[in-house]
Amino acid sequence: MIKTTIYSVALGTIILSSGAIASSVTNTTFTSKPSDVLSSTVQIAQSSNNTTALEQSVFNKINNYRASQGLAKLTSNSAIDNKARIHSKDMANRKVPFGHTGFSQRVKAVGIPYSSAGENVAYNQGYSDSVTTAVQGWLKSPGHLANIRGNFQKTGIGVASNSRGEIYFTQIFFR
Numbered sequence: 001m002i003k004t005t006i007y008s009v010a011l012g013t014i015i016l017s018s019g020a021i022a023s024s025v026t027n028t029t030f031t032s033k034p035s036d037v038l039s040s041t042v043q044i045a046q047s048s049n050n051t052t053a054l055e056q057s058v059f060n061k062i063n064n065y066r067a068s069q070g071l072a073k074l075t076s077n078s079a080i081d082n083k084a085r086i087h088s089k090d091m092a093n094r095k096v097p098f099g100h101t102g103f104s105q106r107v108k109a110v111g112i113p114y115s116s117a118g119e120n121v122a123y124n125q126g127y128s129d130s131v132t133t134a135v136q137g138w139l140k141s142p143g144h145l146a147n148i149r150g151n152f153q154k155t156g157i158g159v160a161s162n163s164r165g166e167i168y169f170t171q172i173f174f175r
Helices: 002-016 037-046 051-068 078-092 103-109 130-139 142-149
Strands: 023-026 116-124 154-161 167-174
Touching: 051 078, 051 130, 051 142, 051 154, 051 167, 078 103, 078 116, 078 154, 078 167, 103 116, 103 167, 116 130, 116 142, 130 142, 130 167
Parallel strands: none
Antiparallel strands: 023 116, 116 167, 154 167
């Protein structure tokens, strides 16, 4: 009974917040600048709780879905991955609220050219398969699904957990 209640609350958070959770931006100009990704990578990697496997699982599930819909698979980009990890970690540590705070700055800080970008975020806790819970929530939400099905070529995924057992997911899409 408790697990059912938690599931409803977690899924409700994703669905009810879909307008704010799925975000996109279009870049009309690109200015290259050095990225600060490397300075944060070691700290995030050291604090991972098997998050690399979770990130790979999200990547595989999203690409499998895209392939099942006749869409091109996305390619993983390490610079985008690192920005997504930083955002997930910041949400997990409550440095930023759950959502898209700083999305435009995050996209620009990746340091690669793009014409448009999108972002999906999710969090959950208490599930044996947190990745499937997050991805299924995204697939049931029109805003998230639009990003997943969008005309994007590159993606980055970041996962972070905290001492409360919450797992935060960020997927950023680039075209």
